[in-house]
Amino acid sequence: MPRRSAEESRENLVDAAIRVMVRDGVAAASTRAIVAEAGLPLGAFHYCFRSKAELLHSVIETIMAKTLPPTVTDGAAPEGDGRRDPAAVIGGSIDAYWRRIQAEPDEQMVTYELTQYALRHPELADVARAQYRQYRDVFREYLETIATVADVRWNVDVAVLARYGFGVMDGLTLNWLIDRDDAQARAALDEFAGYLIAAAEPRGD
Incomplete structure (x- = not known):
């Protein structure tokens, strides 16, 4: 995956995570819910973030x-x-x-x-x-x-x-x-x- 595409995917996932958290709460922001909100495959999450904690830092x-x-x-x-x-x-x-x-x-x-x-x-x-x-x-x-x-x-x-x-x-x-x-x-x-x-x-x- 090109570097620019990876950075864009990270931004999309962070923005999606914020939308899910605002709408449904932090506890509901599972990995699957976030990638579904972002319209990305589940593998994109693990490519962009080493853990959910890393995602939360970015959020x-x-x-x-x-x-x-x-x-x-x-x-x-x-x-x-x-x-x-x-x-x-x-x-x-x-x-x-x-x-x-x-x-x-x-x-x-x-x-x-x-x-x-x-x-x-x-x-x-x-x-x-x-x-x-x-x-x-x-x-x-x-x-x-x-x-x-x-x-x-x-x-x-x-x-x-x-x-x-x-x-x-x-x-x-x-x-x-x-x-x-x-x-x-x-x-x-x-x-x-x-x-x-x-x-x-x-x-x-």
């Missing part, structure tokens, strides 16, 4: 690519000293992040279901660990980009801030998926933005 990465890393806005026009307003950069970036979460609620639900499914199956425990490790790594890059754009530094260790920050956003996402209360989500996001603004200080010359 998580694909969903993450749509929401993480979130857009980092450059805020309002530069101030008199040429710097961007940190509050505008942080607030605008959180808004952009949240819009991407809201755009794909069904896929967001799949990520939580994948975590629980992996934790209940010892052979897939590394999937959940890798999933959240990658989330934290990407959120750390997000914070570092905000700091660069806003010309600030964090007064909290960035690794700790990334774990805390992603924990906040992860919890807010789950709450919103449950109650779809946009007003309360917005209020909580504003509180988190205020925390980040307080944790940012001018980088200095």
Whole structure:
């Protein structure tokens, strides 16, 4: 099978797996169900993936690519000293992040279901660990980009801030998926933005 065809088959299988999981749940996403959804022979799965765990990693990465890393806005026009307003950069970036979460609620639900499914199956425990490790790594890059754009530094260790920050956003996402209360989500996001603004200080010359 040509390399390009193999890559296309992998993408088709991942997309098919996401459709099955969104429609029927993670537990229903058997190998046979996924290849049937993709319109491919069963052998294509074993050619493209060494295991179902490898497929689940790819599913998580694909969903993450749509929401993480979130857009980092450059805020309002530069101030008199040429710097961007940190509050505008942080607030605008959180808004952009949240819009991407809201755009794909069904896929967001799949990520939580994948975590629980992996934790209940010892052979897939590394999937959940890798999933959240990658989330934290990407959120750390997000914070570092905000700091660069806003010309600030964090007064909290960035690794700790990334774990805390992603924990906040992860919890807010789950709450919103449950109650779809946009007003309360917005209020909580504003509180988190205020925390980040307080944790940012001018980088200095």
